[in-house]
Amino acid sequence: xxxxxxxxxxxxxxxxxxxxxxxxxxxxxxxxxxxxxxxxxxxxxxxxxxxxxxxxxxxxxxxxxxxxxxxxxxxxxxxxxxxxxxxxxxxxxxxxxxxxxxxxxxxxxxxxxxxxxxxxxxxxxxxxxxxxxxxxxxxxxxxxxxxxxxxxxxxxxxxxxxxxxxxxxxxxxxxxxxxxxxxxxxxxxxxxxxxxxxxxxxxxxxxxxxxxxxxxxxxxxxxxxxxxxxxxxxxxxxxxxxxxxxxxxxxxxxxxxxxxxxxxxxxxxxxxxxxxxxxxxxxxxxxxxxxxxxxxxxxxxxxxxxxxxxxxxxxxxxxxxxxxxxxxxxxxxxxxxxxxxxxxxxxxxxxxxxxxxxxxxxxxxxxxxxxxxxxx
Amino acid sequence: xxxxxxxxxxxxxxxxxxxxxxxxxxxxxxxxxxxxxxxxxxxxxxxxxxxxxxxxxxxxxxxxxxxxxxxxxxxxxxxxxxxxxxxxxxxxxxxxxxxxxxxxxxxxxxxxxxxxxxxxxxxxxxxxxxxxxxxxxxxxxxxxxxxxxxxxxxxxxxxxxxxxxxxxxxxxxxxxxxxxxxxxxxxxxxxxxxxxxxxxxxxxxxxxxxxxxxxxxxxxxxxxxxxxxxxxxxxxxxxxxxxxxxxxxxxxxxxxxxxxxxxxxxxxxxxxxxxxxxxxxxxxxxxxxxxxxxxxxxxxxxxxxxxxxxxxxxxxxxxxxxxxxxxxxxxxxxxxxxxxxxxxxxxxxxxxxxxxxxxxxxxxxxxxxxxxxx
Numbered sequence: 204x205x206x207x208x209x210x211x212x213x214x215x216x217x218x219x220x221x222x223x224x225x226x227x228x229x230x231x232x233x234x235x236x237x238x239x240x241x242x243x244x245x246x247x248x249x250x251x252x253x254x255x256x257x258x259x260x261x262x263x264x265x266x267x268x269x270x271x272x273x274x275x276x277x278x279x280x281x282x283x284x285x286x287x288x289x290x291x292x293x294x295x296x297x298x299x300x301x302x303x304x305x306x307x308x309x310x311x312x313x314x315x316x317x318x319x320x321x322x323x324x325x326x327x328x329x330x331x332x333x334x335x336x337x338x339x340x341x342x343x344x345x346x347x348x349x350x351x352x353x354x355x356x357x358x359x360x361x362x363x364x365x366x367x368x369x370x371x372x373x374x375x376x377x378x379x380x381x382x383x384x385x386x387x388x389x390x391x392x393x394x395x396x397x398x399x400x401x402x403x404x405x406x407x408x409x410x411x412x413x414x415x416x417x418x419x420x421x422x423x424x425x426x427x428x429x430x431x432x433x434x435x436x437x438x439x440x441x442x443x444x445x446x447x448x449x450x451x452x453x454x455x456x457x458x459x460x461x462x463x464x465x466x467x468x469x470x471x472x473x474x475x476x477x478x479x480x481x482x483x484x485x486x487x488x489x490x491x492x493x494x495x496x497x498x499x500x501x502x503x504x505x506x507x508x509x510x511x512x513x514x515x516x517x518x519x520x521x522x523x524x525x526x527x528x529x530x531x532x533x534x535x536x537x538x539x540x541x542x543x544x545x546x547x548x549x550x551x552x553x554x555x556x557x558x559x560x561x562x563x564x565x566x567x568x569x570x571x572x573x574x575x576x577x578x579x
Numbered sequence: 580x581x582x583x584x585x586x587x588x589x590x591x592x593x594x595x596x597x598x599x600x601x602x603x604x605x606x607x608x609x610x611x612x613x614x615x616x617x618x619x620x621x622x623x624x625x626x627x628x629x630x631x632x633x634x635x636x637x638x639x640x641x642x643x644x645x646x647x648x649x650x651x652x653x654x655x656x657x658x659x660x661x662x663x664x665x666x667x668x669x670x671x672x673x674x675x676x677x678x679x680x681x682x683x684x685x686x687x688x689x690x691x692x693x694x695x696x697x698x699x700x701x702x703x704x705x706x707x708x709x710x711x712x713x714x715x716x717x718x719x720x721x722x723x724x725x726x727x728x729x730x731x732x733x734x735x736x737x738x739x740x741x742x743x744x745x746x747x748x749x750x751x752x753x754x755x756x757x758x759x760x761x762x763x764x765x766x767x768x769x770x771x772x773x774x775x776x777x778x779x780x781x782x783x784x785x786x787x788x789x790x791x792x793x794x795x796x797x798x799x800x801x802x803x804x805x806x807x808x809x810x811x812x813x814x815x816x817x818x819x820x821x822x823x824x825x826x827x828x829x830x831x832x833x834x835x836x837x838x839x840x841x842x843x844x845x846x847x848x849x850x851x852x853x854x855x856x857x858x859x860x861x862x863x864x865x866x867x868x869x870x871x872x873x874x875x876x877x878x879x880x881x882x883x884x885x886x887x888x889x890x891x892x893x894x895x896x897x898x899x900x901x902x903x904x905x906x907x908x909x910x911x912x913x914x915x916x917x918x919x920x921x922x923x924x925x926x927x928x929x930x931x932x933x934x935x936x937x938x939x940x941x942x943x944x945x946x947x948x949x950x951x952x953x
Contacts, residue, residue, distance in 0.1 A: 272746030296747060324590045327743075329620045337616060383624040395620065522888045523601050 232465040233350050234311045236261040240464070241307055243268045243297065243339065244316030246275045248424055249355070249416070252457035253314055254278055258285035260461065266291045268306045268317070297335035303342035312464050313343060314353045319392065328388035333395045340403045352411040353464040354400050358449060358475070359390040360415065363536040372449075372542050374415075374473045385537065386528035404471065412463045416456045416476040417449030417544065421564065422571035424453070427491060430538050431484045432500065439500035442508050442539045443484020449477045449544045450487075452564035455557040462553040469552055477544045480561040487565075494569035496576060509535050581605035581904055584643035584667075586634055586658055587650030588612040588621040591672055591699075595647050596625045598897040605904060609641035634658060638665040645907065648672060651751040652762065656681040659696070663688045668907050670900065672699040673765035677755060679924040686917045695913055697903045698920045700769040702829075704902070705895035706884055707847040711831075711840055715774075719851070720835020724774045727816035727834070731767035732827030733759075735791070735802065741822075745797060757931035759800050760786070764820050764930075765923060769915075770831050771808060771816045772922040780810040782926055784933040789823050806930055847890075848877045 234240070240257060244250040245267035254267060258281065269275045271294045282290040295302030297317055307313060319331020336354070343349040361372060362379040382391030403409045418428040427434070430448050432441040451459075459476045463469065482490070488500060503511070509532070516531035549555045559567070583605055585592050592610070599607055609629040612618040618630035631637040638646075638661070646662040647670045648655055656676045659669045663685065675698040676682045689696045702708060735741045744750045744759065755761040786804040788797065802822040809815045821827075829844035839852035850873050857865045884890040891897065902914035 270746055271748060296749065299749070324593070325624060326589045326593060326617065326620065330589070330614075330617060333620070334614060334616050391624075395623075523891070524597060525885070525888055525891050 231467045233467050234262075234465065237264050238262075238311040239264045239266060239309045240312045240314065241266045241268060241310035242314045242316065243306070244318065244355075245269050245278060247316060248421070249419055249453055249456055249460070250316045251278060251281060252421075252453050253316065253460050254290070255281050255284075256454070256457045256461045258282070258288050260465070262465075263288045265289070266293060266306060266310060268293045268295065268297070268302075270294065270296065297338055298330065300338050300342065303335075303338040304345060307339060307342040307346050307349075309348060310343065310346065311348055311350045312353070313339065313349060313351075314355070314460060314464050315339060316355045316460075318355070318396070325383065325388040325391055328392035329395060332392035333399055336396050336399055340400070340407075340409060343409070344403075344407055350410060351464055351470065352400065352409055353460060354397065354411060354413045355460055356397055356413050356415045357389070357393050358415050358417045359387065359537065360393050360397060361537060362533065363540055363542060364533075370541060370543050371545060372475070373545050374475055374548055379533065379537065381533070384528070384531070385533040386531060387534065390537075410470040412469055412471075413473045414460050414463045414476055415473065416459075417451050419453055419456050420450055420568050421453030422567055425572045425575045427488075431488055432503075437499075439498055441484065441488055441500045441502045443488075444502060444505060444541075446484050446539065446541050447481040447543060448484050448487055449542075450481055450561065450564070451476045451478050452557065452559045452561070452567075454559050455555075455564070458558060459549055459553065459555045462555050466553050472548075472552065474549050474553065475544065475546065476549060477546050478557045478561050478564070479546070481544065482561065482565070490565060491569065491572070494566075495572040505539065505541065508539055581645060581908065582608045582641065582643045583645045583647065584609045584611065584637055584641055585621070585647045585649060586611045586637070586662075587648060587654075587672075588614075588617040589649065592621060592647075592649040593624075594893050594896060595649055595672075595900075596621065596627070598891075598893050598900055599647075600625065601891075601897055602901055602904065608643055609637050611637045634661055635665070638662065638667060643667050645670060645904065652677055652755060653751065656685065659685050660688065663692055663694055663696075666692065666694065668695040668903075670697050670699065670903055673769075674698075674761055674927065675765070675920050675924055677761070679921065679928045682921055682924040686921065695903065695907050696917070696920075697899065697906075697913055697915050698765070698769070698923070699896070699899070700766060700915055700923075701893065701896035701899045702766045702844060703769060703773065703895070704898040704914070705844065705847065706880075706890070707842060707844070707849050708895065709898070710849050710880075711833075711842050714840060714849075714851070715833065719838055719840065720833065721837025721854070722835055723776075724814050725834050725836055726814070727771050727774055728819075728830075728832040729767040729770050729816065730819045730821075730824075730828050730830045731764060732824055732829060733763060733802065733820065733822045734827050735822045745792075745795070745800070753799065756935070757927065759802060760804055760820060760934075761927065761931065764804070764818070764927065767818055767820065767829075767831075768926050768930075769919065769923045771818060772919045772926065774833060775808070775810055775814060775816070775922060777810040778918070778922060778925075780808050780922075780926070782929040782933070783807045784930040785937070786930075786934045791823060801934060804930070804934075806926075808926065846877075847881055848874070850874075850877075 242253055245254055246269040267278050275292045282288045293306050297303055319328045360378045362377050366376045379390055382394050400411055404411050431443045432439055455478055456476050463474055512530045512532055512535040519526050519528040583599055585595055588610055607627045610618050610621050610627055611631040611634050613632055615632050622630045629641055646667045648658050649672045652674050655671050659671055662669045744752050752759055752762050784806045786801040789802050792802055804820040806818040831842040833840050837854045841850040856862055899914055905911050906913045
């Protein structure tokens with residue numbers, strides 16, 4: 204494990220405007236600006252924006268934890284842009300209990316973003332999401348100073364089946380308890396991670412909030428999200444059609460995560476994070492082709508995509524996994540079934556407002572994709 | 580019903596559990612991992628009733644006939660020894676053991692106890708590898724093996740393994756004497772060992788850290804290796820491990836005194852290299868046509884296997900497990916002769932010793948001028 208401390212110099216360059224937050228709201232935060240906050244996964248796509256958002260709100264005592272290979276250096280630029288910011292950079296591995304203890308010592312708030320995607324490996328995803336979270340929770344119990352643990356989960360935990368509100372996906376909707384049957388390591392790990400946190404809360408009284416971002420987009424993340432479609436064999440299969448895509452611009456998402464950590468009176472709550480004015484899959488794809496690059500795509504109607512997922516699932520079962528269950532009905536429900544989304548709870552309980560409108564967020568995203576394509 | 584247990588619930592344990600499930604008359608009765616959460620997650624996804632954090636407790640309570648050891652290699656020897664002492668047969672993932680003397684001790688113990696051992700050299704049992712073995716047995720090479728070439732390409736951008744290793748200075752692979760090579764090259768070396776006849780071939784190894792790894796400050800992980808193996812000036816072999824060579828091939832070539840064979844593991848292709856020549860321009864036209872015919876034959880074979888539901892990515896592992904289980908239940912020979920397992924570990928140990936010696940000498944020669952300057 205390695206750590207270094209940085210004090211900020213005066214600089215203002217290159218960061219988004221400060222989010223609007225009233226004095227009344229700031230008074231209702233659970234910690235004071237000088238109290239210590241630990242951010243895991245701080246160097247990541249969302250993590251670095253969370254760090255910036257905390258500094259912008261005046262919280263200047265941050266511990267940023269990342270992997271040695273995580274490129275924590277750019278966090279120094281963020282700290283330097285905020286006068287008075289104090290940032291301790293710690294590199295290590297959350298699989299090490301000692302690293303977890305060092306990182307969480309003195310932390311009043313933990314914002315836990317670090318997770319394993321695991322690609323196709325369930326054990327990898329599980330180990331880097333669940334075992335690491337357990338270590339961090341144990342360390343925070345030992346520290347005994349924690350006021351809230353914010354777990355950054357994902358929309359992928361929802362089954363999108365048997366919802367009480369029809370097409371509307373909200374926080375009370377059922378979650379996927381069998382991510383393994385969906386063939387999705389990330390979903391499996393995220394569900395288990397949430398389950399572990401609620402167990403710790405029940406058994407040890409750890410106060411927590413879970414946030415579930417939709418598809419987080421923004422500069423530097425250039426891929427088209429899977430809810431729009433799949434690029435395979437040189438042809439893009441457009442699966443989303445008229446479905447709204449639950450996008451959240453990375454700065455808006457970071458603000459929501461920060462508010463979930465700070466606002467009083469929301470312990471034990473779950474918040475979905477999606478922006479306003481969501482584009483449909485078709486609109487997104489059209490804009491992407493117009494603004495970034497043209498490519499061949501074919502629309503797969505919902506009935507057809509459902510039938511294909513069904514056939515793939517059955518073949519996978521019959522063949523004992525000769526083709527892995529990459530496509531199946533559970534996945535279809537989660538990603539391609541027509542669904543609407545709400546950020547009502549986020550707005551009413553946390554006072555969140557998206558600082559970057561979707562139209563502007565998409566323009567920034569497309570510009571980043573264009574630059575990426577040029578440099579590739 | 581054969582009772583099977585798995586020790587070590589990481590990534591490769593998933594492959595084992597999936598393949599064991601496909602084998603008739605056997606059942607995974609328990610799993611074990613030092614980390615209880617990891618043991619439990621495997622039980623959550625597979626029909627396994629018991630999970631343990633202590634191997635001896637598992638052996639006492641579940642009483643498995645076979646234990647699959649899928650932990651990092653450092654633990655293989657001790658875990659396998661405990662299993663054998665408790666009367667269980669053992670399937671050990673590659674590399675079999677870290678040191679050759681450990682392999683010898685395990686084999687001796689298994690033989691004394693009347694138990695069976697095997698190593699996870701599953702690539703040697705893929706459908707295409709089995710076809711190659713049959714051809715060699717049928718005498719296609721025309722006499723003894725003259726030369727062997729084994730190429731093992733490795734993708735450092737692989738997110739599931741290499742990126743994790745490079746990003747973690749405490750990764751267990753770094754603690755192995757041969758580091759990355761020790762965890763990977765067994766497959767390629769075991770292929771060669773299968774065709775060697777003596778127990779102590781001459782080995783010359785040369786390895787280095789690629790410029791790509793050096794550029795990211797990684798100076799400890801050797802990712803380029805060339806090995807020459809020879810026995811009594813009769814059979815020779817080249818082994819190549821490369822992270823930089825593209826395409827990143829997994830290829831095995833074996834040449835006899837009359838014909839040769841090429842096995843392409845990535846594409847499941849087996850090609851016959853005929854030693855005879857055709858007259859004049861016929862030699863320019865007939866062999867390409869014959870190669871084309873062979874490629875079509877490989878395509879049709881692969882299609883037939885796929886349609887017959889016998890072309891799983893880990894079908895070699897299933898075949899190896901089935902062969903091992905039948906050696907336990909029916910007394911058939913073990914699928915991988917112990918001589919081959921021992922030879923593989925000996926060659927690997929020799930390679931790593933030479934690399935370490937070369938590295939020490941290089942450091943010494945680098946330090947000498949510095950001392951003179953002082």
